[in-house]
Structure formats: C-alpha cells, structure tokens
Amino acid sequence: MSPRDLLLALAVVTVWGVNFVAIKWGVGEVPPLLLTALRFACAAVPAVFFIRRPEVGFGILVAYGFAIGVLQFGLLFAAIKLGMPAGLSSLVMQLQAFFTIGLAVAFLGERPGPFQLVGAVVAFVGIGAIGLERLEGAALLPLLLTVAAALFWGIGNIITKKAGRIDMLSFVVWSSLVPPIPLFVASLLFEGPGALPRALGEITWLGGGALLFISYGATLFGYGAWSLLLSRYPANVVAPFTLLVPIAGIGSAALLLGETISVVEIAGSLLVFAGLMFNVFGGRLWRALPRPARKA
Structure with a gap:
C-alpha cells in the first residue's frame, strides 16, 4: 500500500472511531431516533442526485437500508443515549464480524475455520465479562442494545454478500433513502410530536456539527474512501484496518469525553480485541510458522 493510501486508510478508521464521540454529542441534543433519521436524510440528499444508483434489486436495497x-x-444511537460509553460501543460493535460468520454459516452454507471459531469464543467471553460488570438493569440494557445493533450489522453484511460486487458508496447512499421515513414515524410515536421542532429550535453548534460529521464525514467520506481503497487493493489488505476503529473510538472518547471504564471492562475489552485479532490474523500466523522438515 502506498504511503498516501496508508494515510487515507488511517484517516477513515480514525473518522469511524471518532464517529462514536459525535454520536454521543448528537444524542445529547437530539432524540436518538430523530437523530438517526436526520443522519440518513442528510447522507442521501443531495448525494443521490450525483451518484448513480447501484446495480442491485430494489428488495436488496430496501432490506439493507432497513437492517x-x-x-x-x-439501536446504537438509543444505546448511547441510554448511557452506553462511546468508546466501549465502538468495540462491542465489532462483534458484527462474528455475527456475520454465524449468519453466513446459517444462510450461505459457508464453513468457519478453527481460528474464526476460537476468536468468536474469546470475544464473547469478553462480552460476558463486560455484561457481568453491568448486571444492573439500567447499565445492562444499553450493552444489550449495542450487541443487537452489531447483530443487525452482521445481517446487513449478509445482504451485501447477496448483492455481489457493487460500488459500496453508491449502495450506502441510495439505501440511505430507506431509513428516514420509518425512523421519523418511530420518533413521532416514541419521542413525541414535539421532538423535531424542539430539536431544531434548541440544537447548538456542537449538535449540528455532530450531525454533519456523522452524515458526511463517517458516511460519505468514510465509505467513499473505503470503496476507493478496496478498488485498489485486495480485501485482505484493507479489511484489517478496521481493527483500529475501536482503538480510535476508545482513545477519542477518553480524550474528548473523559470516559473511563472499569478494570473488568478493560479486561473484557482486551478479550474482545484478542478475539478479533485471532479471527483476522490467526490463520495467517499459523501458515507462516516454520514446519519441521520431513525425513527422507
């Protein structure tokens, strides 16, 4: 990878990590369902007028947009609103890798390798440790919502696999037309008819900046640059950079929000990260080990 593209990859994962801090700022001023609706409305318009529609069926596009x-x-925005730490949520969301593996086994007939299975076990032991630390209902609910959000990310990945080779930026932009209406309806039902005018009237530069960052930085720049990198390099070269997202998320949350996590949560987080590392690099390291020479 060229130095320029290496910097671009690092910029993308940093933006995706800081995105969790922006979500925390955003839900502090705008109700979570409404903020999610605004995020996708901004991501779709005006980009849909300049980006060609992806060559996928309408059903695939709607299913991905809804999932x-x-x-x-x-679910993620609601979890952070309810108290899920931004940094910890950036790590827990990476469980999507293991949910994707399990769903691919169930629906696509794929077979996971031993390193993927071991990585999944280690990661979920880490989540169990974090869950035990947050057993009180008020603390456990946001964690469960975040795990559910990771599951639906995995479902979205399976839908993407069914779509085949596509321009991911185009796919993300056009599928962003799907969420606003159901989310606006959900916001009306659960957050009340006054949520939108109240948010528009009271939002500060911090909340507005967070919305712009979430919509245009994390979505359009992030997926646009990621699609560019995937067009230049094999997926197995680009994909491991996603392991840096929780590092950027936890670091930026500590720096910008002053977040701290308990010793047990740190231990659980290390297990989750170890499971992710084992999933991505375990097979490669095993194949790279020297083998004893066979005797003639």
Whole structure:
C-alpha cells in the first residue's frame, strides 16, 4: 500500500472511531431516533442526485437500508443515549464480524475455520465479562442494545454478500433513502410530536456539527474512501484496518469525553480485541510458522 493510501486508510478508521464521540454529542441534543433519521436524510440528499444508483434489486436495497439504517443505527444511537460509553460501543460493535460468520454459516452454507471459531469464543467471553460488570438493569440494557445493533450489522453484511460486487458508496447512499421515513414515524410515536421542532429550535453548534460529521464525514467520506481503497487493493489488505476503529473510538472518547471504564471492562475489552485479532490474523500466523522438515 502506498504511503498516501496508508494515510487515507488511517484517516477513515480514525473518522469511524471518532464517529462514536459525535454520536454521543448528537444524542445529547437530539432524540436518538430523530437523530438517526436526520443522519440518513442528510447522507442521501443531495448525494443521490450525483451518484448513480447501484446495480442491485430494489428488495436488496430496501432490506439493507432497513437492517442498517433503522435497526443497527437506531439501536446504537438509543444505546448511547441510554448511557452506553462511546468508546466501549465502538468495540462491542465489532462483534458484527462474528455475527456475520454465524449468519453466513446459517444462510450461505459457508464453513468457519478453527481460528474464526476460537476468536468468536474469546470475544464473547469478553462480552460476558463486560455484561457481568453491568448486571444492573439500567447499565445492562444499553450493552444489550449495542450487541443487537452489531447483530443487525452482521445481517446487513449478509445482504451485501447477496448483492455481489457493487460500488459500496453508491449502495450506502441510495439505501440511505430507506431509513428516514420509518425512523421519523418511530420518533413521532416514541419521542413525541414535539421532538423535531424542539430539536431544531434548541440544537447548538456542537449538535449540528455532530450531525454533519456523522452524515458526511463517517458516511460519505468514510465509505467513499473505503470503496476507493478496496478498488485498489485486495480485501485482505484493507479489511484489517478496521481493527483500529475501536482503538480510535476508545482513545477519542477518553480524550474528548473523559470516559473511563472499569478494570473488568478493560479486561473484557482486551478479550474482545484478542478475539478479533485471532479471527483476522490467526490463520495467517499459523501458515507462516516454520514446519519441521520431513525425513527422507
């Protein structure tokens, strides 16, 4: 990878990590379902007028938009609003890798390798440790919502696999047309008819900046640059950079929000990260080990 593209990859994962801090700022001023609706409305318009529609069926586009926009991000924004730490949520969301593996086994007939299975076990032991630390209902609910959000991210990944080779930026932009209406309806039902005018009247530069960052930085720049990198390099070269997202998320949350997590949560987080590392690099390291020479 060229130095320029290496910097671009690092910029993308940093933006995706800081995005969790922006969500925390955003839900502090705008109700979570409404913020999610505004995020996708901004991501779709005006980009849809300049980006060609992806060559996928309408059903695939709607299914992806609903799974990712309404369910994944709706649950994630609600979890952070209810108290899920931004940094910890950036790590827990990476469980999507293991949910994707399990769903691919169930629906696509794929077979996971031993390193993927071991990585999944280690990661979920880490989540169990974090869950035990947050057993009180008020603390456990946001964690469970975040795990559910990761599950729907995995479902979105399976839908993407069914779509085949596509321009991911185009796919994300056009699927962003799906979530706003159901999310606006959900906001009306659960957050009240006054949520939108109140948010528009009281939002500060911090909340507005967070919305712009979430919509244009994390979505359009992030997926646009990521698609560019995937067009230049094999997926196995680009994909491991996503391991840096929780590092950027936890670091930026500590720096910008002053977040701290308990010793048990740190231990659980290390197990989750170790499971992710084992999933991505375990097979490669095993194949790279020297083998004893066979005797003639």
